[in-house]
Amino acid sequence: MRARKVPANTLADLAGEEWVDPTRRPYVRDGTAWVPVREGYPADENLPERTRYRGRGYHLVGDIAILHGDAPTKDELAAIVEHCRPRGVIRVKGYTGVMRIPDVEVLYGTAGEVRHREQGYTFILDPTRVMFAQGNRIEKARIASLVRPGERIADMFAGIGYFSIPAAMSGAQVHAMEINPIAFEYLQRNIMANNLADRVTGVLGDCREHLSGIYDRILMGHFDAPSMLADALAHVRSGSVLHVHSIGNATETIQKEVAKAGLEAAVTSRRVKKYGPHAWHMVQDVTIS
Numbered sequence: 001m002r003a004r005k006v007p008a009n010t011l012a013d014l015a016g017e018e019w020v021d022p023t024r025r026p027y028v029r030d031g032t033a034w035v036p037v038r039e040g041y042p043a044d045e046n047l048p049e050r051t052r053y054r055g056r057g058y059h060l061v062g063d064i065a066i067l068h069g070d071a072p073t074k075d076e077l078a079a080i081v082e083h084c085r086p087r088g089v090i091r092v093k094g095y096t097g098v099m100r101i102p103d104v105e106v107l108y109g110t111a112g113e114v115r116h117r118e119q120g121y122t123f124i125l126d127p128t129r130v131m132f133a134q135g136n137r138i139e140k141a142r143i144a145s146l147v148r149p150g151e152r153i154a155d156m157f158a159g160i161g162y163f164s165i166p167a168a169m170s171g172a173q174v175h176a177m178e179i180n181p182i183a184f185e186y187l188q189r190n191i192m193a194n195n196l197a198d199r200v201t202g203v204l205g206d207c208r209e210h211l212s213g214i215y216d217r218i219l220m221g222h223f224d225a226p227s228m229l230a231d232a233l234a235h236v237r238s239g240s241v242l243h244v245h246s247i248g249n250a251t252e253t254i255q256k257e258v259a260k261a262g263l264e265a266a267v268t269s270r271r272v273k274k275y276g277p278h279a280w281h282m283v284q285d286v287t288i289s
């Protein structure tokens with residue numbers, strides 16, 4: 001593929017440039033993008049054609065490939081290494097406890113801290129120590145698009161800043177709460193890495209003890225969120241929106257909690273991603289009337 005090498009963060013500005021071949025996707029790695037060039041325009045490099053990957057699914061976080069589910073076969077692992085040439089390949093066997101600590105097996109190379117770029121945000125994290133939900137990419141982008149500048153947002157389960165960083169980048173003032181000291185340290189580093197110190201206030205501790213004042217939007221990115229709704233509902237006004245994550249549709253439970261709090265709300269439920277053979281990770285948008 002004939003390509004021009006550019007900083008990855010300039011990719012969005014190149015859409016529509018005459019020399020860009022829109023029929024092919026750029027190849028992005030470590031902050032650099034190789035953009036396919038149309039016939040007749042000069043290129044910086046001639047990259048070998050990439051064969052189409054049809055192997056076992058994985059997520060690349062920084063330079064570590066992450067697998068979920070069953071252990072891969074030797075051939076599946078070799079194909080992943082050949083395809084993305086990662087520093088390491090890990091398998092997340094599951095997550096334990098309320099802090100969702102990953103139970104991880106290193107299958108190839110080395111693992112550890114990475115600097116992951118996604119949708120223009122920087123996330124520093126160690127995927128062997130804290131959760132990073134790649135399957136929530138669309139939900140992150142959706143939240144970023146809903147947020148209006150100046151909104152006051154509570155992120156009750158901030159993790160390393162998966163939602164806090166995009167929301168703050170969209171102009172919100174975010175109160176980000178996280179109970180796990182390791183995830184909290186990464187949250188603090190990600191606030192700095194994205195230059196958002198004036199928009200995100202991180203707090204280490206149980207969100208139920210730190211919610212304060214009235215919020216325009218409350219992010220509840222934890223499967224136990226429905227059980228903590230009463231705490232959140234003490235900090236809303238008419239027009240506030242809560243994004244309540246759950247396994248399966250939680251509309252009925254949410255409506256009951258809203259009524260118990262003496263409020264009324266419109267609830268819409270949407271799928272985030274598949275969670276096991278018969279279950280879905282859902283998010284409910286709860287708009288207080």
Ligand SMILES: C[S@@+](CC[C@H](N)C(=O)[O-])C[C@H]1O[C@@H](n2cnc3c(N)ncnc32)[C@H](O)[C@@H]1O
Nearest residue numbers: 098099100133157159162178179180206207221
């Ligand atoms: C499933 S992770 C989700 C992180 C992020 N919101 C996302 O969707 O990718 C949940 C996070 O909530 C944190 N957490 C759990 N219970 C909490 C509580 N009561 N107060 C604050 N944080 C909590 C965990 O430590 C974990 O980092």
